[in-house]
Amino acid sequence: MGRAYLGEFEELVLLTVAVLEGGAYGVTIAAELKQRTDRTISLSGVHIALYRLEEKGFVHSELGGATAARGGRRKRLFVITALGKRTLGEMREVRNQLWDSIPNAYPILSHE
């Protein structure tokens, strides 16, 4: 991949942003990830990942409306960009190719 490096956690966050489709911000992303991966997810970690992704141009953000649940504070909503989508696709492609190239992949898969 000739583009910016994407860490494992960053990739997960980027995927989550894509999944949540417009409703993605700090808390929802953290909750989603927690539910799906069963890891402890810290809010600050999610935020750092989001800002890094934005610096790299994979997501795009806007300040959204305030809700009472947030004590009247606005939230920053993240949306995946075309570049982000393309990068995710490429990464998936690479992984698929690698998986396909493993001589006897089936046993490893069944182990899971």
Add this chain to the structure above:
Amino acid sequence: MALPPYLLEELLGDLHEQFDLHVEEIGEKKARQLYVQEVVKFCRPYFLKRRVSTLTNPSANSGSVRTSYYTSTYSPPSFLSPDMLRNYIKIALRNLWKSKGYAAINIIGLSVAFVVCIFLFLRSYLHLTFDNFHQDEDRIFQTYFFSNDPEKPVRSGTMPLPLAPALKADYPELEATTRIVSGRKSLVEVKGKYFDKQVLQTDPDFLKIFSFPLIKGNREAALRNLSSVVISETMAKTTFGTEDPVGKTLLIGSDSNKKQYIVTGIISDAPYNSTIQYDALVRIENLPNYQQEKDKWDSQFLTTYVKLPPHVDQATFENRLKSFAQKYFKDNLDELKKKGAQPDQHGDLFAVRIQKLSDVHFDRNIAGGGGAPIAVVYTLMGIAFFILLIACINFINLSIARSFTRAREVGVRKALGPLKTSYLSRFGANQR
């Protein structure tokens, strides 16, 4: 509090929202603990310090909203902030204290070198600018005699009384000529008080040739009268105090030579870099034995200055002066011929020549033993430069020897993450 302001709102909002979720899920007590944990986790460099590249190059980000908050009021703390300055000073003092010997050698070495250099350069500057403050200083010349004596060619700046009037009569194109008799200080009496002052006997043209500013009085008329005296600013203050001296009388000379003068003007003090120094100016006719001496060509005791007209250069005028020597110095020529003297490269046995006033200071023969030869001045400058060079090399040497210790400090500072410019400038300023 340590968060950049543009992040504060959204992060607090997220924390607040998550806290509410946690309260529902796991109870308020645990939610509080988690909240504190999260807040602590937000205290990491990434939030406290934004990348410089995104500040200076916001185009890397897509989206105008994002751009606007990167360029918001937040900027990295200036390295000039009081806290950092205090830290720098502290570290500098500790470093000095830790290596006292090294610091002492460096500080003493450099400061002594600087002091010596500044002193020498100022001294050279004083000599190089000698007498060049006069208006038209390139047209003011001092006359001197050249005689090609077979034993040793002689140049002498002392002139007889009749030379200047003869020059004036024979060369009417000269703008001005003046004679100056300096010599010892004279006794000056003002209202019963006595002072020792340098009284110059000179011609009225003195004020035409030299541009020492006249504070009071008229340049043309100040020395017109035989009993006029022009006094310097300092002398006016010491002798007359606060009152206006113009029109007042004073006595110059002692015993039988005592004479009363009327102050007709006040002239600025001569600058330190002037060959001509004075406290007061009177007419040369007041010399005690002027009448007997005024036609004696062989009694030489004064200096003569001329101001050439514009467009006449030194060589041209010296050529015109050849006949002057033939006319008035027959005796000298005959005597030299008897000694077997040969003409020099200009064809002169004996000549009246002129030397630029600004060069007189560098010519010991003409300046009457005073002055500083130009070679000495340049040698001084050379020494000054050499001392500075040695001090610099010494400093470089010691610095290189210590650079390994300093490298560790720089490493720590880099790791703690100031901007590149900040620690570079600090290191430069702190370098001893």
